[in-house]
Amino acid sequence: MHGFHGRIITVDLTRRAFTIEAADPAHLDAYLGGKGLATRLLLDRNPAGVDPLAPENNLIFAAGPLCGGVAWGASRYGVFTKSPQTGFYTESYSGGRTPQAVDAAGFDAVVLTGAANALTALTIHPDGCTFHDAADLAGLDAYATEDAARERFVLPRDDAKRVGAVVIGPAGENLCRLAMIANERWRCAGRTGVGAVMGSKKVKAIVFQGDRKRQAADPAGLAAHAAAFAKRGVETKGVQVYKAMGTTMMVGVMNAAGAFPAKYWTQGNCEHWEKISGETFHKEHEVKAHACAKCFMSCGRMAKLASGRHKGLTLEGPEYETIYAFGGLCMIDDMAEIVYLNDLCDRLGIDTISAGNLCAFTVEAVSRGRVDYPIAYNDPDGAARLIQDIASGTGIGALLGQGIKVAARAWGLEDLAVHVKGLEPAGYDPRALRGMGLAYATSDRGACHLRTTFYKPELAGMIPPDAVEGKAAMLIEFEDRLTIFDTLILCRFFRDLYTWDELTQVIGLTTGLDASEAALKRRAAAIADMTREFNLREGLTPADDRLPERIHREPLPSGKELPREAFDAMLADYYRLRNWSPQGVPTGAADL
DSSP: OTTOOOEEEEEETTTTEEEEEEOOHHHHHHHOSHHHHHHHHHHHHSOTTOOTTSTTSOEEEEEOTTTTSSOTTOOOEEEEEEOTTTSSEEEEEEOSSHHHHHHHTOOSEEEEESOOSSOEEEEEETTEEEEEEOGGGTTOOHHHHHHHHHHHSOOOOTTOSEEEEEEOOHHHHTTOTTBOEEETTTEEEOGGGHHHHHHHTTEEEEEEEEOOOOOOSSHHHHHHHHHHHHHHHTTSHHHHHHHHHGGGGHHHHHHHHTOOOBTTTTBSOOTTGGGGSHHHHHHHSEEEEEOOTTOSSOOEEEEEOOSSTTTTOEEEOOOHHHHIIIIIISOOOOHHHHHHHHHHHHHHTBOHHHHHHHHHHHHHHHHTTSOOOSOOTTOHHHHHHHHHHHHHTOTHHHHHTTOHHHHHHHHTOTTTOOOBTTBOOOSOOTTTSHHHHHHHHHOTTSSOSTTTOTHHHHHTTSSOTTOOTTHHHHHHHHHHHHHHHHHHTOOGGGTTTSOHHHHHHHHHHHHOSOOOHHHHHHHHHHHHHHHHHHHHHTTOOGGGGOOOHHHHHSOOTTSOOOOHHHHHHHHHHHHHHTTBOTTSOBOSTTOO
8 A cells, every 4th residue: 555564563572572464454544554553453452451561551653654755744653552641542752853763664553562571672673673682771861771772773784774762761661650752862752651661561772773665656746745835834924933932932822821830730820931931041041943854843942051050951942841840830930940850851751741740749749748858839959859759769759650640649639639531731721721621631641732732723813712612613623633643643733734635635645545634534533433442441431531620610810710511511512523422432423
């Protein structure tokens, strides 16, 4: 089939063996690849109710049909598994240049099953998998691990035209349920604990290498489309803003909207926001735009601190979500300190959104006398100490490393904890942006902003933030299109450029399949049903599609609120429009 490698490799870590099989053409047609294919594989291969850290929980890597080619915004890979943080389905994505190597190995999906008996590294190449002992990498941070992997585990093969490595840090080795998978130091499949699953399999690093390329149905047409797409795209306002400021611009936007979560979800803005804004960051430090492969947006910020006690520290970041988590929830008013905490999380291999949420939650627990720990608001040293304890499983870090649900229950603070399905929300307060509340509640992987990026239409005036009627319908429209993004594994920031019409063109030119808007929406609905089926099988109940009660009970100081009845009305609409029962069970209407 055009646009696909047509192969899946399954690596059995217990037996140190692998098998290569043909991908089912019906699955490629129905689900396109990426999220669609990986979800089908998880549903078929994962035992129902499996412990996320058990050998039988499959860990799947995939690049999409557009990766490695001429299409813009497609240099991304996805990781799919059952989350140890939530106990439900998860997906996590990363960019950079490594996705090109993942794709060049020549598989539509790479499935890891079983568990090695000692720390191991893998090289995935067009002929299969080579196993390496990696005991001496134990305890290394993610940066050092990646350097070692690229130095030691790249095979001297003629087909090693593209090479990349994905790794875990100490947090993944220690089975911290916030652990992430990293590549190129600062690119991360960050959320929901995928690094802990990799650690449970005793895989410290995976090198991908190869020279395989997908064959497009219409190469000339695809190249012409890519050229025209770039010519139009580079001049758009959104692209220019991202290139100039990256996601740091959102600090000012969200504070102005009163939707910037601060002081552990008690405020919708903070007085020190200008100190941690993108404008101040670019003015006070050395910051340059940086891009993934095949990207003209360059949203990344390659930064070098020009002052302060961390002067000279260099990294790509921080993103808005990291700034919100530490600068908002933890009330840290110095961007240099936020950059330092970002770097610490990246080295240890911990998701910054969860880390910031847990640090602020701990501050509140301390203030209520539920735990004794040296941490306060605007305390970067206390946050750094706690992050290190979480990664190493030391002291209260051992409890927090099991996730906010476990910690909240142990400390008797379940009414205080803000999460959905065990995943903490991103930096968009649902009391100010009600659609984001629906997005958090219905996301397959927990309180996720990326499944719909619904802050976009609410902030852009496409629908009023406090509206209820029509919100579910618009959210589903966004969700369906972005589900197709995830089958292709396209970057979210191209959402304004890849309209339904553009998706129809690029998918048709790549695969030759029926890619009409109607056909793509049928695929998206089927993938939504399939993912829902996985979660229902793992014990999902209607109660898991709810926001924390305090979000309904406690208005923001501005008066913005999300009454329970308004949320319930949106959720009921969502279920109905998805052709799900009032309990959120698919009826089968979306089957292909």
